[in-house]
Amino acid sequence: MIRFIAQRILWTFVVLLFLSLITFGLMHAVPGGPFDREKTLPPETIKVLNEKYHLDDPLWKQYVDYLVGVLVPRVNDNPPTSLTDSYLINIPLWGDTEFHWMNFGPSYRSRSRTVNDIIREQLPISFQLGVLSIIMSLIIGMPLGVIAALKQNTVWDYLGMSVAIFGVSVPVIAMGPVLVWIFGVALKWLPPAGWGSKPPYLMFFVPRQLGWDYWRYTILPVFALGVSHAAIIARLTRASLLQVIREDYIRTARSKGLTERIVVTRHALRNALIPVITVLGPMFAAIVTGTFVAEQIFGIPGLGKYFITSITNRDYPVIMGTTLLYGMMLLLANLMVDISYAWLDPRIRYD
Amino acid sequence: MAEKETIAIPARRKSGSLWGDAVYRLSRNRAAIMGGVLIILLILTAVFARFIAPYTYEEQDLKSNSAVAQWELSIFPMMEPYANITDKYALGADNLGRDILSRLIYGAQISLSVAFIGPVVALLVGTVYGLISGFFGKNVDNIMMRFVDLMYAIPTMLLIILMMAFFRGSFNLSEPGSFAWWMNEIDKRFGGMLFIFIGIGLTAWMGTARLARGQVLSLREQEFVLAARAVGSTNGRIIFRHILPNILGPLIITVTLAIPGYISTEAFLSFIGLGVNAPTPSWGSMIAEGSTAIRSYPHQAILPAIALSITMFAFNFLGDGLRDALDPRLRGT
Numbered sequence: 001m002i003r004f005i006a007q008r009i010l011w012t013f014v015v016l017l018f019l020s021l022i023t024f025g026l027m028h029a030v031p032g033g034p035f036d037r038e039k040t041l042p043p044e045t046i047k048v049l050n051e052k053y054h055l056d057d058p059l060w061k062q063y064v065d066y067l068v069g070v071l072v073p074r075v076n077d078n079p080p081t082s083l084t085d086s087y088l089i090n091i092p093l094w095g096d097t098e099f100h101w102m103n104f105g106p107s108y109r110s111r112s113r114t115v116n117d118i119i120r121e122q123l124p125i126s127f128q129l130g131v132l133s134i135i136m137s138l139i140i141g142m143p144l145g146v147i148a149a150l151k152q153n154t155v156w157d158y159l160g161m162s163v164a165i166f167g168v169s170v171p172v173i174a175m176g177p178v179l180v181w182i183f184g185v186a187l188k189w190l191p192p193a194g195w196g197s198k199p200p201y202l203m204f205f206v207p208r209q210l211g212w213d214y215w216r217y218t219i220l221p222v223f224a225l226g227v228s229h230a231a232i233i234a235r236l237t238r239a240s241l242l243q244v245i246r247e248d249y250i251r252t253a254r255s256k257g258l259t260e261r262i263v264v265t266r267h268a269l270r271n272a273l274i275p276v277i278t279v280l281g282p283m284f285a286a287i288v289t290g291t292f293v294a295e296q297i298f299g300i301p302g303l304g305k306y307f308i309t310s311i312t313n314r315d316y317p318v319i320m321g322t323t324l325l326y327g328m329m330l331l332l333a334n335l336m337v338d339i340s341y342a343w344l345d346p347r348i349r350y351d
Numbered sequence: 352m353a354e355k356e357t358i359a360i361p362a363r364r365k366s367g368s369l370w371g372d373a374v375y376r377l378s379r380n381r382a383a384i385m386g387g388v389l390i391i392l393l394i395l396t397a398v399f400a401r402f403i404a405p406y407t408y409e410e411q412d413l414k415s416n417s418a419v420a421q422w423e424l425s426i427f428p429m430m431e432p433y434a435n436i437t438d439k440y441a442l443g444a445d446n447l448g449r450d451i452l453s454r455l456i457y458g459a460q461i462s463l464s465v466a467f468i469g470p471v472v473a474l475l476v477g478t479v480y481g482l483i484s485g486f487f488g489k490n491v492d493n494i495m496m497r498f499v500d501l502m503y504a505i506p507t508m509l510l511i512i513l514m515m516a517f518f519r520g521s522f523n524l525s526e527p528g529s530f531a532w533w534m535n536e537i538d539k540r541f542g543g544m545l546f547i548f549i550g551i552g553l554t555a556w557m558g559t560a561r562l563a564r565g566q567v568l569s570l571r572e573q574e575f576v577l578a579a580r581a582v583g584s585t586n587g588r589i590i591f592r593h594i595l596p597n598i599l600g601p602l603i604i605t606v607t608l609a610i611p612g613y614i615s616t617e618a619f620l621s622f623i624g625l626g627v628n629a630p631t632p633s634w635g636s637m638i639a640e641g642s643t644a645i646r647s648y649p650h651q652a653i654l655p656a657i658a659l660s661i662t663m664f665a666f667n668f669l670g671d672g673l674r675d676a677l678d679p680r681l682r683g684t
Contacts, residue, residue, distance in 0.1 A: 011504070012504075014501070015501060015504040015505060018501055018505070019505050019509075022505070022510075022513065023513055026513050026514065026516070026517040027513075027517075029517060030516070030517055030520035165664070165667055165668070165671075168611070168663075168667055169611065169660055169663040169664040169667050170660045170663065171615040171618065171619075171659065171660075171663065173615070173618055173619060173622050173635060173638050173639075173656070173659070174618075174638065174656035174657070174659045174660045174663075175656070176642070177638060177641065177642045177645050177649070177652035177653060177656055178652075178653055178656055180642070180645050181645055181649040181652075181653060185429075185645065185646050185649065186429065186649075192645070192646070285506050285507070285508070288506075288508075289506070289508035289509075289619070292619075292623060293619060293622060293623070296622070296623070296639075296642075297642055307512075308512075308623050308624075311512065311513075311516045311625075312516070312624065314520075323509055323513065326506065326509055327505065327506060327509060330506045330509075331504065334504070
């Protein structure tokens with residue numbers, strides 16, 4: 001098991017390195033630079049800017065410098081010498097000495113902010129949105145699937161599966177504007193845009209105030225993002241439970257005289273939920289990309305918007321930083337899914 | 352396999368081939384038939400868009416920008432005070448004075464073509480890749496599958512977004528006469544569709560490759576392959592005549608079920624501005640444009656959203672039906 005986990009972590013690292021190489025390569029393969037504006041800057045200015053951001057270095061050196069900046073941790077007590085000397089993770093150790101890790105570099109577009117600032121302010125919001133959507137899809141999806149399976153071929157089953165096919169077929173881009181219009185504009189029950197939390201956060205992303213002022217902003221985007229995944233989970237839970245419930249060990253449990261409730265919760269559900277866990281990895285990826293759209297439709301100041309605009313703006317460090325961060329989150333999610341899968345189902349032997 | 356199928360079929364019908372049975376089962380599935388009919392209608396709309404659409408997708412009438420049809424006021428009465436009412440356009444006009452109905456009709460072209468290109472690439476490339484990898488095994492398999500693993504581990508959406516940004520940025524500025532320049536010319540001619548096809552195609556094949564390989568690995572060791580080899584069949588004949596027909600069913604199911612994903616990927620790309628080039632309409636870009644004006648002109652975003660959802664419904668119904676028909680054991684999954 002430990003060997004398996006170590007292997008997976010190593011593999012995750014290889015993939016991240018590959019991803020950074022692809023991103024860096026594609027980024028620099030596109031002609032033109034971050035300082036091409038509609039009004040052309042004088043060549044001297046561009047030269048100075050290129051020098052300042054080391055864009056005149058050979059490509060391999062830029063890449064290596066970037067990786068060193070992100071990967072190598074530093075421990076020092078000097079105050080930052082320049083704006084670009086900032087790190088995403090700063091842990092005070094003793095006195096003035098601090099542990100610094102992950103310098104994602106400056107942003108070429110917003111001069112007063114570094115990529116670290118952008119990540120620090122925007123990522124928690126995207127993260128809240130994603131986590132709430134996953135929770136919602138699990139809370140709705142699993143009971144729906146269980147009810148549909150236990151009452152197979154009844155009205156409940158058909159109703160549940162109709163809801164599920166609706167959820168699968170209506171993507172966030174389609175549901176978002178409709179929800180905004182109905183609940184935000186026409187009925188005025190919920191705000192059509194915005195987000196209700198501000199830094200500082202507890203534990204990096206948990207907002208300090210969780211009142212109605214926070215929740216009313218979350219309902220629409222979380223519903224739009226969560227419902228399609230709730231549908232996927234419901235369908236999968238139903239199928240998996242239907243299969244498990246016909247197994248011999250369920251008959252054994254029944255013949256022992258256990259109540260139906262215990263048979264379902266202790267024996268059937270536990271085994272039926274294993275396949276459901278496998279989709280959580282891809283689902284997490286889909287929800288993360290879904291946040292790009294949801295943030296745009298619901299006017300949420302999250303990281304997704306920065307990711308999209310940085311690509312059109314050729315803001316190299318922002319592209320690299322956000323891509324790597326998203327890649328890291330998705331790969332970590334997959335890693336956790338793989339590990340929990342191996343842990344839950346001892347029949348699976350990895351070597 | 353074939354014997355088992357014939358038992359499952361009611362006696363009132365003469366049992367046919369495996370595919371015949373599948374078609375029969377599909378024809379008994381009402382939702383799938385509904386989806387199929389809808390898809391055929393959508394295909395006809397896309398193919399004959401030029402004849403059906405009352406206007407072209409780029410024709411502007413600046414006097415009627417954001418115009419609203421009379422009937423739309425009864426659904427969205429809040430538009431009454433400021434609406435620019437028109438009877439020229441059945442569904443109103445967008446903020447540039449272009450007919451929404453015509454743009455919706457032309458928008459079907461891009462969604463439908465993605466719905467066909469995606470699975471075709473996934474099936475062709477993925478199957479061949481998986482067949483080769485699984486059949487030859489050993490080092491070939493190892494190298495080919497490590498590559499798939501690496502590509503598969505990278506989040507698809509990030510990869511597509513990066514590639515689209517690369518295509519849009521670099522091919523535009525390439526030297527006339529070069530390969531990239533020709534690609535860009537073709538892309539322009541198709542309103543930006545080519546690069547979407549390439550972007551989706553480059554990421555679509557990996558799942559099928561894995562599936563095909565897994566199937567081949569289990570089939571390769573079976574007696575009928577040994578028998579074929581014993582009578583002197585070549586590798587090519589074994590792969591295409593004996594193994595391929597056996598793995599085609601699950602592959603078709605997978606790629607059909609993936610179609611709604613391709614459609615929403617395209618809509619997503621166009622939504623964030625990396626998809627089709629303006630003024631080519633895509634439902635995704637129409638939703639993006641419309642959702643900026645959702646407070647004053649909700650129909651501009653909601654109509655393309657409905658069109659997109661209906662198409663996704665149709666493909667989901669057909670995909671589910673096809674899965675039930677081709678592999679009855681998977682019913683309801």
